[in-house]
Amino acid sequence: MTWRDVVSLFVPAHVARLREKAEALGVPLVLDLEDAVPAAEKETARHAAAELVGRLPGRCTLRINPVAVSRAFGVAAAADDLAAVVRPGLAGVVAPKIDDVETLHRVDDHLTGAERRAGVAEGSVPLGAVIETAKGVVDLPLVARAGAALARPFGLSFGAGDLTTDLGIDWGPDESVFDTPRALLPIASRAAGLGRPRDTVFADVADVAGLRASAARGKALGYGGKAAIHPAQIDVIREVYRPTARQLGWARDVVDAAARHASDGAGAFLLDGRMIDDPVVARARELLASTTEGHE
Known part of the structure; x- marks a missing residue:
């Protein structure tokens, strides 16, 4: 995935059946090592992701685990993820829960080290930072400027799932509950000289009308695309983001x-x-x- 693609598909990296189906679709893939992968399956997911990156050069982005966790869920395994999967052909890395500049720099340092060990040019793998906590929203302008100053391609992404959990509010059909933080990412991206950010996923796979409305809202706010969590969402997102x-x-x-x-x-x-x-x-x-x- 590049930050210019309007749609990519999240794939739990440990599930062979889903990997095979996703590979046949011909869309950019985000190989997930984080929320969709149980702790006991992390190593399996890393091996599978590394193999797929090697077979599909330029098509696979990696969502790593966070560098640190502050809640009762999640695994701080970013360094292990990067060490296992970074190799020639990796299209990018998506880093979750980027709360502040220090966290961003820690991810960048781990990624640079992984590039060096894998024989990949340092700074060549694009990095996407997901803003999905209250602290991340508050520090958003600082994170955006720090990301723009990195020696690698950089972009922002909005994550509604973890943000609503952090705030203790429901993530339901009414997306107006996170209108304010959602609207800030395109502004911060533009102010920092970055490309358009990626919008949050839409969790209800059966709600096609809701997905269409969510994608249209993101596009209207200035987002450049949206990730899908199911193949059925791909065409709807493309249709909304494609110029008429x-x-x-x-x-x-x-x-x-x-x-x-x-x-x-x-x-x-x-x-x-x-x-x-x-x-x-x-x-x-x-x-x-x-x-x-x-x-x-």
């Missing part, structure tokens, strides 16, 4: 009109009664560029 024919037609009209008006030295101009200025033209160009960057 109408949007692309508007973008082409704006870019073409901007080129015509540039010759007369005009700044803003009218197109179909709407004022078009530089920020609108920039957005139109970004939309057109997105059609070749993971939206197809």
Whole structure:
């Protein structure tokens, strides 16, 4: 997975049947070593993930365990995960529960060491930090800036499941309960010069309408994509995030009109009664560029 992909699929790395099904789908995969894997299966999951990364170079991202735990669940096994799985062909690492800059730097140090031992160029494996605790939300601007300063590609991701657990609130159909922290990640990413963040997963696989609404809400807030937890969610997420024919037609009209008006030295101009200025033209160009960057 790259941070430009609009959808990727989480796969519990210890379950062979799910790995085989996911491999056949041809989508970017996030091999999960964290929440979906029981403690007794962590080593099995690492071996399976390493094998799949070697067989599917460039297609597999690894979600590691946290570097530390502060609640009654989770396993602090990030260093072991990275040492076992980092190798040529790994598309990226997703680090959960990034509460502060110190935690981010610890993950980066472990990843750099794993790259060195595996003969992978240091700083070449992209790192994604999941913001999914109250402390992580409060320290979000600092984490975003620290991530942007790392010597590797970096991006942010929002995690509603752990955040709602941390806050002691329900994670149900009404996603407005985490509207505020969810809205902050695209802002912090933009302010730090990062790409668009990844939105939280949607837990109710049977609720297609809810998934569509969740994906549309994330897109409207400025997210660049969303991970799926079941193959049935993939097409819905793609459909929501893919620019529509109408949007692309508007973008082409704006870019073409901007080129015509540039010759007369005009700044803003009218197109179909709407004022078009530089920020609108920039957005139109970004939309057109997105059609070749993971939206197809």
